[in-house]
Amino acid sequence: MNAITVQNPDEILTLLADVALRGKGFTTESLLDYVLEEGFTEPIFLNATGEDPTAFYKGQPNAWAVYQVREWKRVLTISGGPGQERRARITETP
Template sequence: MNPITIQNPDEILTLLAEVSLQGPGFSTDCLLDYVLEEGFTEPIFLNASGEDATAFYKGQPNAWAIYQIREWKRVLTVSGGGRERRVQIRETP
């Protein structure tokens, strides 16, 4: 998939609702559910890049491997793509 950057909260939530992650490490049937559980209810920035055969967008494989989701000072990063997928949440200064 081509890299994508979105800065509209509604568009971000819509896209995340269509992403499912399978394979080793972190996995979820709906990335939006996980993002909301972690308190990212109004994300202001999404950057997705790379390609992961075990990531699905709208049911199609080879979705993005890396997702960076920002809500003000908090950033949630999901990284995978050929290795065990990991999740990290950090605060920015």
């Protein structure tokens, strides 16, 4: 998939609702549910890059491998890729 950057909160939430992550490590049937559970209710930035055969967008495989979701000073990074264990990490920026 082509890399994307989205800076509209509604578009970000809509896109995340269509992402499912399977495979090794961090998995979820709805990336939106996970993002909301972690308190990212009004994300202002999403960057998605790479390609992962165990990531699905709208039911199709080979969605993005790396996701960065920002809400003000908090950043959620989900990284994975072919043959890698997917990880999720939340950090605070200064």
